Structures are given as structure tokens and as C-alpha cells.
Amino acid sequence: MDFRWDIIMEYAPYLWKGTLLTIGLSLISILIGTVLGLGIGLGKMMRNKLLSFPFKCYIAFFRGTPLFVQILLIHLGVVPFFTGETNGVIATIIALSLNAGAYIAEIFRAGIQSIDKGQMEGARSLGMTHVQAMRYVVLPQASKRMIPPLGNEFVVLIKDSSLAAVIAAPELMYWGRAMASQYYRIWEPYLAAAIIYLILTLSMSFLLNRLERRLETE
Amino acid sequence: MIKVENLKKTFGKNEVLKDINVTVSPSEVVVVIGPSGSGKSTFLRCINQLETITGGKVFIEGTNTTDKSVNINDIRTEVGMVFQHFNLFPHKSVLQNVMLAPLKVRKISKEEARSRGLELLKKVGLSDKAEAYPNSLSGGQKQRVAIARALAMEPKIMLFDEPTSALDPEMVGEVLEVMKQLAAEGMTMVVVTHEMGFAKEVGDRVIFMDEGVIVEENSPVELFENPQNERTKSFLSKVL
Ligand SMILES: Nc1ncnc2c1ncn2[C@@H]1O[C@H](COP(=O)(O)OP(=O)(O)OP(=O)(O)O)[C@@H](O)[C@H]1O
Ligand SMILES: [Mg+2]
Numbered sequence: 001m002d003f004r005w006d007i008i009m010e011y012a013p014y015l016w017k018g019t020l021l022t023i024g025l026s027l028i029s030i031l032i033g034t035v036l037g038l039g040i041g042l043g044k045m046m047r048n049k050l051l052s053f054p055f056k057c058y059i060a061f062f063r064g065t066p067l068f069v070q071i072l073l074i075h076l077g078v079v080p081f082f083t084g085e086t087n088g089v090i091a092t093i094i095a096l097s098l099n100a101g102a103y104i105a106e107i108f109r110a111g112i113q114s115i116d117k118g119q120m121e122g123a124r125s126l127g128m129t130h131v132q133a134m135r136y137v138v139l140p141q142a143s144k145r146m147i148p149p150l151g152n153e154f155v156v157l158i159k160d161s162s163l164a165a166v167i168a169a170p171e172l173m174y175w176g177r178a179m180a181s182q183y184y185r186i187w188e189p190y191l192a193a194a195i196i197y198l199i200l201t202l203s204m205s206f207l208l209n210r211l212e213r214r215l216e217t218e
Numbered sequence: 219m220i221k222v223e224n225l226k227k228t229f230g231k232n233e234v235l236k237d238i239n240v241t242v243s244p245s246e247v248v249v250v251i252g253p254s255g256s257g258k259s260t261f262l263r264c265i266n267q268l269e270t271i272t273g274g275k276v277f278i279e280g281t282n283t284t285d286k287s288v289n290i291n292d293i294r295t296e297v298g299m300v301f302q303h304f305n306l307f308p309h310k311s312v313l314q315n316v317m318l319a320p321l322k323v324r325k326i327s328k329e330e331a332r333s334r335g336l337e338l339l340k341k342v343g344l345s346d347k348a349e350a351y352p353n354s355l356s357g358g359q360k361q362r363v364a365i366a367r368a369l370a371m372e373p374k375i376m377l378f379d380e381p382t383s384a385l386d387p388e389m390v391g392e393v394l395e396v397m398k399q400l401a402a403e404g405m406t407m408v409v410v411t412h413e414m415g416f417a418k419e420v421g422d423r424v425i426f427m428d429e430g431v432i433v434e435e436n437s438p439v440e441l442f443e444n445p446q447n448e449r450t451k452s453f454l455s456k457v458l
Binding site for chain 2: 116118119121122123124125126127128129132136137140141144
């Protein structure tokens with residue numbers, strides 16, 4: 001079997017553009033998903049069952065249905081409903097953010113609940129409000145424990161962004177598929193894409209490991 | 219100073235405190251003893267509302283703490299608490315542990331919090347550990363930091379929930395020593411403990427609790443040497 005480097009070279013600018021979009025999509029979704037996740041996680045932990053119910057439903061829905069289905073629903077249903085037209089990039093960001101938000105909410109909740117109850121009580125017994133105790137005592141400790149699962153979630157999100165190819169968001173996988181169908185080749189486009197994804201996910205893991213170690217020595 | 223009236227506390231169907239009435243005067247040291255599960259911790263935790271009480275009233279310096287208009291955080295600044303398992307903040311240094319609440323709750327300046335914190339650490343004999351982290355301390359040292367941390371809020375009352383129960387025997391003394399000093403300075407204290415020696419030496423009054431009621435209370439000498447109730451007798455025979 002001959003490996004056609006020439007078509008990879010030909011497609012290199014497109015793969016590059018696609019990679020940049022993949023990075024952009026992922027970073028924006030990670031950012032929105034994290035903010036969303038914190039809010040939803042806190043919402044789910046509310047003592048009032050009635051108030052926490054919508055947050056529980058949200059998490060159940062986005063964790064219990066395939067991301068692929070969510071992307072199609074948002075791309076073909078939700079976005080056109082509000083704007084009157086489809087937009088692959090925006091639909092992907094919305095779908096990835098909402099989906100990651102659900103997982104990140106659970107990471108936040110688990111992180112906060114993993115902190116010994118005595119910490120909250122120690123802080124409250126000194127006259128701190130619930131918010132102060134969370135901010136100065138519980139969250140700083142919980143956030144360290146959240147980094148490994150958050151890193152995991154970010155890596156999953158980068159990989160999942162490849163689903164955007166099916167709704168024509170011109171990210172990395174989109175150009176991989178374009179290359180495959182133009183030349184009827186399998187190995188070159190998909191291996192190239194796989195290696196680029198691997199570089200992205202390994203870089204993400206590397207950065208988070210560094211962050212984790214930095215926090216540990218603090 | 220502390221007045222507890224008809225205090226009741228239930229967890230689900232489990233009636234843990236049944237009609238407790240206690241008054242603690244200023245500078246008094248009240249020692250609470252009783253078998254495991256009798257409700258001693260719950261009693262202490264009801265005083266500073268770490269547990270929401272089911273019935274009755276708790277007054278701290280004349281303020282009804284269960285009154286809806288009362289901010290419980292203000293009450294808690296006046297009532298320090300020391301826990302069996304220390305509950306120090308592991309992500310903060312010893313000095314930061316002591317400084318945190320005065321900074322954030324009392325909103326005093328950093329310099330003031332620092333100098334006060336160092337003073338308190340000196341008082342509990344831990345000046346050299348100011349920059350250390352809690353995990354590097356022995357149990358006795360941890361508990362002394364916890365006492366300093368509570369004192370940093372300048373409380374009028376201190377609650378101690380088995381402060382020496384989690385310690386190795388050789389460290390019990392150093393913590394009791396700090397508590398004795400506090401008592402001698404006139405601090406109002408409610409102490410749950412199994413240290414009968416401490417109760418005799420420092421306690422003004424001993425309360426024996428069993429199954430959520432106060433079975434007997436008296437001066438340490440009377441209660442230990444001349445217990446009236448059968449349950450008190452059988453408990454004392456096991457621990458003395
Ligand atoms: N948060 C809680 N939820 C449910 N039950 C509780 C809770 N806290 C305490 N209890 C129950 O209340 C009873 C009294 O507990 P408490 O901790 O006050 O006893 P104690 O006298 O301090 O015992 P020990 O000497 O073991 O510390 C026990 O039966 C315990 O199981
Ligand atoms: Mg107890």
C-alpha cells in the first residue's frame with residue numbers, strides 16, 4: 001500500500017484551519033460549560049427539592065441522551081427556531097457547552113461534597129456565612145480535587161467536537177472527511193485527523209497536570 | 219450567659235434531646251458527661267445552632283437565638299467551638315487558620331489580625347508553628363491551634379466537644395493545660411469530656427446526661443463522690 005503524502009500536503013492548509021476551529025470551539029465550550037456547570041451544580045445541591053428539581057432534570061437529560069442527538073436537535077431545531085437559519089458552528093458550541101455543563105455540574109457537586117462536613121462546620125462556628133465558608137474554606141479545597149476529572153471532561157469535549165463534522169461546521173474532522181471523499185482514501189485523512197486530535201488532547205492533559213502539580217505544592 | 223429552656227431535638231423519629239434546661243453563669247465551667255449517644259454533642263451543637271433545634275429556646279447573653287430576627291452568625295462570633303476532630307483548614311497555614319475569621323467576619327486589618335493571631339499562638343505555646351500547615355502538626359498541637367482559632371474571634375463563651383478524645387494519651391495534658399488557663403482567666407465554658415480529672419479540678423458543675431435528659435447535676439465533688447441516681451452510679455463506676 002502506498003501512502004499518499006501529497007494529498008495530505010495539499011490538504012494541510014485546510015486541516016490547519018480545521019484544527020484552529022476545533023481548538024476555538026473546544027475552548028469556548030469549555031469556558032461556557034464550566035460556568036454553566038458551576039451554576040447547575042450549585043442549583044442541584046439546593047436543599048429545597050422543588051428548586052433543585054429543574055437542575056436535576058437538566059443533568060439527567062444531557063447525560064442520559066447521546067451528544068449526537070443533542071447536536072442534531074440544537075442544529076436543526078433550536079437554532080433555526082430562534083434565528084430562522086442553521087449555523088453549524090454556533091450549534092456545535094451550544095450543544096457542547098450544554099452537554100459539558102451537565103457533566104461539569106456533577107464534577108463540582110462531587111468535589112464539594114467530598115470535603116469533610118467538619119470544614120463547613122468549623123467555618124460556620126466562627127461566624128462565617130454559608131457563602132464565606134464556601135468561598136474561603138470549601139471551594140479552595142474542592143477545586144484541587146476537581147482538576148483531574150475536569151481535565152478528563154475537557155479531553156472528552158475536544159474529541160466530541162468532531163461530531164460537528166456531520167452538521168457541516170468546518171472543523172478538523174470536517175476537512176478530514178472532505179479529503180476522504182475527494183480522493184476515496186481512508187488512511188491518509190483519518191490518520192492525519194487522529195494524530196492531530198491526539199496532539200490536542202495530550203497537550204490539554206499536559207497543561208492540566210502542570211496546573212495540578214502547581215496547586216499541590218502551594 | 220447561656221440559658222437553655224425546654225430544649226428538644228429530634229432526628230427524624232429519634233428523639234435525641236428531651237426537654238433540657240440548663241443555665242450557665244458568666245465565668246462558669248460546666249462539664250457534661252454521659253455515655254456515647256446520650257446527646258452530649260447534639261446539646262452543644264444546639265447552643266450555637268449548628269443543629270436546628272426542634273423545640274424550646276436557647277438564650278445567649280439574653281438574646282433568643284431561635285428568634286427569626288436574630289442573625290445566627292453574630293451569635294456564633296460570641297460562641298467559640300472546639301471539635302473532637304479539630305476541623306482545621308488544611309489548605310491554610312496555622313497563622314492563616316487563626317486569622318481567617320477575624321479578617322472576613324470581624325473585618326479587622328491584616329496587621330491587626332496577624333499580631334493578634336501571633337499573640338494567641340504564643341498563648342497556646344505554638345509561636346514556632348505559625349507558618350506550618352496543620353497536616354504537619356501532632357494531634358495535641360492541632361487542637362491547640364483550634365483553640366487559638368476560636369479565641370481569635372474573642373468569644374465570650376467556649377464550647378468544647380470532647381477536645382481530647384482523638385488524641386494520643388501523651389498529648390491530652392497539653393490541651394487540658396490550655397483549657398485550664400482559659401478557665402482561670404474567667405472564660406465561660408461548656409465542656410463535653412471523659413477526662414474526669416479535668417472535671418474535678420476545673421469544673422464548677424458537672425451535668426450527667428443519658429438518653430437525652432439531664433439525669434443529675436451537681437458540683438464535681440458531690441456528683442463523683444455521692445451520686446444519687448442509679449444510672450449515674452453505674453456510669454461513674456465504669457469510667458472512674
Ligand atoms: N446528624 C444526625 N442525624 C441523625 N442522627 C443523629 C445525628 N447526629 C446525632 N444523631 C444521633 O443522636 C444521638 C446522640 O448523638 P450525639 O452525637 O449527640 O451523642 P454523644 O453523647 O455526643 O455521643 P458520643 O459520646 O459518642 O460523642 C445518637 O443516637 C446519634 O445517632
Ligand atoms: Mg459526641
